[in-house]
Amino acid sequence: MKRGWFCKLNQVILAVSIWPEGFNGEWSKLQIGDIEKMIRHLIGLILGLAGGLGVFFFAWGALQYLTAYGNEEKAQKGKNYLLWSTIGLVVIALSAALVTTLWKTLTNKESPTPLNLTP
Numbered sequence: 001m002k003r004g005w006f007c008k009l010n011q012v013i014l015a016v017s018i019w020p021e022g023f024n025g026e027w028s029k030l031q032i033g034d035i036e037k038m039i040r041h042l043i044g045l046i047l048g049l050a051g052g053l054g055v056f057f058f059a060w061g062a063l064q065y066l067t068a069y070g071n072e073e074k075a076q077k078g079k080n081y082l083l084w085s086t087i088g089l090v091v092i093a094l095s096a097a098l099v100t101t102l103w104k105t106l107t108n109k110e111s112p113t114p115l116n117l118t119p
Contacts, residue, residue: 036107043099050092057085 061081068075103109 047092047096047099051089054085054089054092057081058089061085 058081061078061083063078064081065075065078068078
């Protein structure tokens with residue numbers, strides 16, 4: 001099966017976004033601190049993408065609801081988007097808080113969440 005340019009671009013973006021600064025591809029020279037940075041960036045990336053999707057679907061649900069113009073089916077669909085995206089955003093916020101608490105407890109360092117990505 002032939003892969004398109006978009007799949008390759010996604011792989012490159014994901015790989016570059018989790019590599020620590022200064023990493024040149026030599027895995028034998030990685031240190032524990034570098035792996036920790038990779039984990040921090042990966043957690044931040046996942047939570048950031050999930051939060052972005054949650055906000056997008058919230059806005060989409062609001063748009064669906066506001067443009068229903070009396071169409072009950074479309075209004076209900078918009079309400080469902082609003083409800084489930086709100087639940088998703090709450091779950092994402094709680095998971096960020098849990099990850100932050102566990103990270104600080106286990107490593108005695110700052111959190112890996114998007115709230116604090118500085119190394």
